[in-house]
Each structure stands twice: as C-alpha cells, then as structure tokens.
Amino acid sequence: MIARRAEDEPVPDDEARDAALVKAALAGDAGACRAIWELYAPLVGRTLRRFFATSSERADLGQEVFLRVFKRLHELRDPTELRRFVMGTCLGVARNDLRRRKIRSIIWFTSDTDQFAGAGGANDETRDVAVRLRRMLDDLGAEDRSLFIARYVEKMDLKEVAAVHKMSLATTRRRVARMTKRVSMRMKGDDALAEYADAFARSGSVSG
Amino acid sequence: MSVADTDTRTGAERECDAAAALVREVAGPSAQADPRAWVALQLQVGGAALRRRPGPRRALVAGAIAVMFAAVALAVWRRGAAPSGSAGDVVMALEGGSRARVEKGSQVRLVSASLVLEDGSAELTVGTGPGAVKEIRAGGYRIQAAAARFEIHWWRIDQRLEAYVYTGQITVSNERGRAVATVDAGQRFVTTGAGARATDTGAAPPPLATEPPRTPRKATKTDTVAPPREPAKLGVVATRDPRPRAGGRLSYDAGGDDCRGEPARWTFDEAAGGFAAAGAFTRLSIDRGRAWCGSGSLLADASFTLDGPRDERNMLVRQTGHAVVTLDPPIDLTNRTVTVHLFVEADPSFRFGAGFYVQSAGKKANSPWLQNQMPGRWLTLRHTYGVENRIWEGGTARVDAVSKLAISVWILGPVRISKARVYIDEVDIR
Numbered sequence: 001m002i003a004r005r006a007e008d009e010p011v012p013d014d015e016a017r018d019a020a021l022v023k024a025a026l027a028g029d030a031g032a033c034r035a036i037w038e039l040y041a042p043l044v045g046r047t048l049r050r051f052f053a054t055s056s057e058r059a060d061l062g063q064e065v066f067l068r069v070f071k072r073l074h075e076l077r078d079p080t081e082l083r084r085f086v087m088g089t090c091l092g093v094a095r096n097d098l099r100r101r102k103i104r105s106i107i108w109f110t111s112d113t114d115q116f117a118g119a120g121g122a123n124d125e126t127r128d129v130a131v132r133l134r135r136m137l138d139d140l141g142a143e144d145r146s147l148f149i150a151r152y153v154e155k156m157d158l159k160e161v162a163a164v165h166k167m168s169l170a171t172t173r174r175r176v177a178r179m180t181k182r183v184s185m186r187m188k189g190d191d192a193l194a195e196y197a198d199a200f201a202r203s204g205s206v207s208g
Numbered sequence: 209m210s211v212a213d214t215d216t217r218t219g220a221e222r223e224c225d226a227a228a229a230l231v232r233e234v235a236g237p238s239a240q241a242d243p244r245a246w247v248a249l250q251l252q253v254g255g256a257a258l259r260r261r262p263g264p265r266r267a268l269v270a271g272a273i274a275v276m277f278a279a280v281a282l283a284v285w286r287r288g289a290a291p292s293g294s295a296g297d298v299v300m301a302l303e304g305g306s307r308a309r310v311e312k313g314s315q316v317r318l319v320s321a322s323l324v325l326e327d328g329s330a331e332l333t334v335g336t337g338p339g340a341v342k343e344i345r346a347g348g349y350r351i352q353a354a355a356a357r358f359e360i361h362w363w364r365i366d367q368r369l370e371a372y373v374y375t376g377q378i379t380v381s382n383e384r385g386r387a388v389a390t391v392d393a394g395q396r397f398v399t400t401g402a403g404a405r406a407t408d409t410g411a412a413p414p415p416l417a418t419e420p421p422r423t424p425r426k427a428t429k430t431d432t433v434a435p436p437r438e439p440a441k442l443g444v445v446a447t448r449d450p451r452p453r454a455g456g457r458l459s460y461d462a463g464g465d466d467c468r469g470e471p472a473r474w475t476f477d478e479a480a481g482g483f484a485a486a487g488a489f490t491r492l493s494i495d496r497g498r499a500w501c502g503s504g505s506l507l508a509d510a511s512f513t514l515d516g517p518r519d520e521r522n523m524l525v526r527q528t529g530h531a532v533v534t535l536d537p538p539i540d541l542t543n544r545t546v547t548v549h550l551f552v553e554a555d556p557s558f559r560f561g562a563g564f565y566v567q568s569a570g571k572k573a574n575s576p577w578l579q580n581q582m583p584g585r586w587l588t589l590r591h592t593y594g595v596e597n598r599i600w601e602g603g604t605a606r607v608d609a610v611s612k613l614a615i616s617v618w619i620l621g622p623v624r625i626s627k628a629r630v631y632i633d634e635v636d637i638r
Contacts, residue, residue: 197223
C-alpha cells in the first residue's frame with residue numbers, strides 16, 4: 001500500500017482553529033487576518049513556487065492571493081474549509097496569471113518560458129531534466145497544470161481537487177485522467193524525461 | 209480511478225509522480241512567511257478588504273469616492289506626470305520611519321538595520337526615528353546615509369552597482385568597511401568590476417558636431433574611489449559626455465572579455481555604419497561617452513509618446529524608435545546569430561521594451577523581445593535565426609535574403625511622454 005497524504009493536510013484541531021480565525025477576521029479582527037496570513041503564506045508561497053519556477057512575479061501573486069482571500073472571506077460557507085479556500089484561490093490566481101502570460105507571449109512574441117532558475121543546487125543533469133520538465137509543463141494548458149500541481153505535486157485526493165477547482169467529482173476525475181495521459185505522453189516523448197521517470201520508478205519512491 | 213488510495217498505479221500515474229517529485233525537489237521546501245510581505249499586503253489592502261462586505265449604501269459612497277480618485281489619477285496620468293513608483297513596486301514601512309520602495313522582481317532581505325539587496329532595485333528614504341534603517345547592502349557594498357533619499361540598482365550578474373541620490377548625501381563603503389565614495393544629491397555613482405565613477409545627473413549634452421572637445425572636469429572626492437574587488441581604471445570622471453582627449457581615445461569596454469575577440473560588424477567607433485533613425489528616434493550620432501566596446505557607440509536621441517497616430521499593426525507610431533540599416537547586398541541569416549548591445553539612459557521611472565527584427569522578402573522576423581526593462585544598464589539582445597522563423601502576422605518566414613536590420617526600443621510607461629538616449633553598440637552577425 002502506498003501511503004499518500006496531502007502535505008499540510010488539516011487535522012480536526014486545525015479546522016476548529018481555522019473556523020475561529022475566519023469568524024474573528026469577519027468580525028474585523030486584524031490580528032486574526034495576520035494569523036491567517038502567517039498560517040497560509042508558506043503554503044501559498046510553496047504552491048506558487050511549484051506552479052511557476054521563476055521568481056519574478058511570485059511575490060506579487062502571493063499578495064494577490066491574500067487580497068482575494070480577504071476580500072472574499074465572507075463567501076466562505078464553511079469556516080473549517082479555510083485551507084481549501086486559500087488553496088483554491090491560490091490555484092485560481094496562478095491559472096489566471098498563466099493564461100495572461102500565454103496571451104502576452106502570443107501577442108508580443110515574448111519568450112515567456114518558465115524555467116527552473118531555482119535549480120541552482122542540482123547537478124547539470126538534474127537541471128537539464130528540470131528545464132525539460134518545465135518546458136513540458138509550459139505546453140500544458142493552465143487548467144491541466146493546475147490539476148497536475150494539485151493532484152500530483154500537492155497530493156490532494158480527488159474530492160479536494162474537485163473542491164479547489166470548483167468542479168464536480170465526475171468532471172474532476174475525467175479531467176485528471178486526461179491530464180495524466182497528456183503528461184505521460186509528453187514524458188515518454190522526451191528521452192531525458194523518460195529516462196528520469198524509469199529511474200524514479202525503479203527507485204520505488206512515490207511519496208516524494 | 210483514485211490515485212491516492214490504491215497501490216495499483218498505472219504507468220501514466222507513475223510518470224506523473226516522477227514529474228511531481230522533480231517539481232517538488234526543484235521548488236524546495238516551504239519557507240517561513242516574510243513579515244515584510246504582511247506590511248506590504250496591509251499597504252495594498254488599506255484595511256478595507258479586511259472588513260465585511262459593504263452594504264449597498266456604503267458601496268455607493270465607496271464607488272463615488274473611487275470614481276473621483278480615478279478621475280484625478282487619469283488627469284494626472286494624461287498630463288504625463290510620473291508617479292512615485294511603477295506599478296507592481298512594493299512599498300515597505302521600516303523601523304524608525306524609514307521607507308523602502310522595492311522594484312518588482314527585486315530580491316531583498318531585512319537584516320537588523322540594513323536592507324540587503326540581492327538583485328534589482330530599491331529606493332530608501334531614511335527616517336529620523338530611533339533604530340531607523342539607514343543602510344542598503346548590495347554585493348559587498350554598504351550604502352549609508354544619515355538623512356537622504358536614494359536609489360540603488362544592483363545587477364548581480366554584471367556585478368554592477370548604481371546609486372542615485374535625490375536628497376542628502378550617501379557614503380559608499382566596500383566590504384572591508386572602507387569608504388570609497390561620498391555622493392551628494394543630484395549625483396550618480398556607478399561601479400562595476402572594471403571601475404567606479406561618479407557623475408552629475410545634469411542636462412543632456414550638446415550635439416557632438418557643434419561642440420569642441422572638452423576636457424573632463426576636475427576630479428572630486430568621489431572620483432578617486434577604489435573598487436572593492438578588482439584593480440580599477442581610476443581617476444577619470446565619466447561625465448555624461450566626455451570627449452576624447454587630443455590624439456587619444458577613451459575606452460570604457462563595459463563588455464569586458466567580449467571586447468577581446470574579433471570586432472563586431474558594426475562597432476560605431478568611427479561612423480554610424482549606414483544606420484538611420486525612424487519612429488521615436490529623432491537623431492542618430494556617434495557618442496564617445498559610453499560604449500560596450502571600443503571608443504564609441506551609436507547614440508539615438510529618442511522622444512517617445514503614447515499619443516498620436518497608429519501604424520498598420522495598431523501600434524502607436526511614436527511609441528517605438530528604430531535604428532534601421534539596409535543590407536546591400538542582402539545576406540542569409542539562416543542559422544546565424546545577431547547580437548546587439550544597448551543602453552538606455554532616461555528617468556529611473558522609465559520602463560521600456562527592446563528587440564530587433566530583420567526583413568527578408570517583405571516579411572519581418574523578430575528576435576524575442578525583452579519587456580519591462582529599466583534604464584541605466586547594458587542589455588544584450590541575441591537571437592539565432594532558423595530556417596523558418598515565426599513572424600508577427602502569423603506563420604513563418606525564411607531569412608535567406610535579409611535586406612534590413614532594425615533595432616527597436618519602445619516605451620511601456622508609466623509616463624506617457626518621455627525623452628531618452630539610447631546607446632547601441634557592437635552589432636554583430638555571426
């Protein structure tokens with residue numbers, strides 16, 4: 001049995017804490033807002049780092065995520081779902097930005113390839129694979145990339161993926177399956193990535 | 209099929225797992241939240257978003273106020289007034305009343321009472337309160353001020369530091385703590401691995417053709433600075449328009465090792481090489497004050513505006529300036545690399561894009577475009593053309609009979625009307 005657990009998966013205590021924070025924030029408690037930010041800023045930062053490798057606009061996007069979270073906090077029906085709400089907002093902001101970048105790159109012919117500039121510590125081979133992977137991810141649409149990050153990188157279960165993408169479970173299942181096929185085909189189509197995937201499978205490491 | 213709860217994973221899912229593991233590895237672990245980001249967030253939110261959704265009446269009042277502010281902002285914008293910072297800059301309130309504006313994309317840290325600039329640009333207004341942040345550290349330099357407003361640009365890749373002083377006085381020290389320069393209001397301090405110099409940020413120089421050679425002004429205390437790392441070319445004050453000394457040539461060689469190889473096709477040391485100005489570029493001349501290599505560069509005086517007529521691509525005609533050269537006979541650029549170096553001198557708030565294109569059989573194939581650049585640094589544009597090259601109109605074009613090469617710079621704002629000086633040097637085709 002392969003153990004898979006979403007990173008930072010909430011536990012009941014966390015949910016109670018989140019509910020209290022949401023209530024306090026909605027009542028105008030600035031300290032509660034700060035506490036929400038302190039709790040979830042690392043999660044947002046990490047997700048954006050995984051979504052966009054380059055650093056140029058991540059800080060701004062992180063700000064944008066929290067601006068939206070605080071502006072729409074009153075729309076959160078279940079205060080215990082704060083983490084999901086933040087994550088959904090974060091992926092939404094990332095998707096929108098990715099779409100904007102793609103449009104910009106078409107209109108302005110800019111080279112907006114999002115490369116793993118942060119792979120400084122890695123050796124040349126890993127860096128090369130990372131760059132190829134990033135190119136491969138760039139070829140995916142914004143939704144596919146968002147699903148990939150949620151499902152495989154953040155290891156969310158399908159229900160959670162559906163919730164953060166505001167889709168039905170059936171649609172989520174279909175689209176995740178389609179995205180999985182696309183990623184797989186592209187991995188197989190690139191010799192270096194295929195080799196990396198083989199080595200990864202042989203090592204038996206799945207949990208990351 | 210559930211991926212999370214089963215061990216019967218398909219090959220496709222395992223490949224996705226491998227890709228995800230690599231993404232996680234490269235992105236690194238979670239970091240603690242940076243408290244300054246909260247300060248910046250509060251500044252952006254302004255407190256309003258943290259409150260409950262306004263009722264209809266409050267929304268109406270808020271809407272009316274927003275419309276008034278928008279009208280005032282639009283009026284100011286249309287008059288061409290430069291705002292204090294570009295869109296996307298982060299403003300931070302620091303200890304002791306100091307205030308920092310960090311340009312979008314810059315990397316900064318706050319270490320005790322210093323702002324550490326890893327890369328990019330930051331402006332510091334030093335406060336007068338206790339414990340005020342009075343120092344910016346960048347690349348081994350410490351820039352300190354008692355009461356001043358100054359701006360620091362640090363390009364880690366080029367190891368280049370620039371300081372602009374708006375008010376007060378700053379002291380630049382090297383990593384050993386030795387003061388290497390004192391820079392007053394209105395002055396600019398520049399240092400690279402090749403040397404350091406201070407300049408006045410005065411008016412633009414007169415045209416080259418009508419001005420007799422001028423000896424550089426006397427050295428000041430900022431002129432004889434020692435660079436912190438490498439032996440420097442000292443003693444010469446690079447004013448904005450230094451003329452060559454009688455019988456001699458000034459050589460700045462900002463390009464460093466790039467300048468030791470075979471000379472480029474267009475060096476602009478002696479002549480403009482057939483280049484002509486178009487669009488927002490009003491005049492081309494040879495400038496001897498700034499060069500990537502050698503003793504001169506092609507200077508384009510530019511007058512950009514975001515108003516006026518549009519061209520066939522619906523682009524504002526005076527938004528972009530071009531330096532165009534006709535290639536006679538036409539040349540084949542297939543699998544060849546075009547390199548251009550350019551430097552834009554303008555107000556620090558000026559933001560621009562740059563690129564070049566070649567025209568072959570009536571079709572224009574452009575290089576990737578650099579967007580949202582800031583003035584005060586050398587940029588290198590380099591592109592290798594293939595057999596088929598993507599073009600603006602859609603589709604592809606061959607570059608086997610290139611008759612024109614054009615180097616373009618366009619304004620992105622925030623000001624709508626702006627003058628700039630664009631230096632182009634060492635244009636090469638290999």
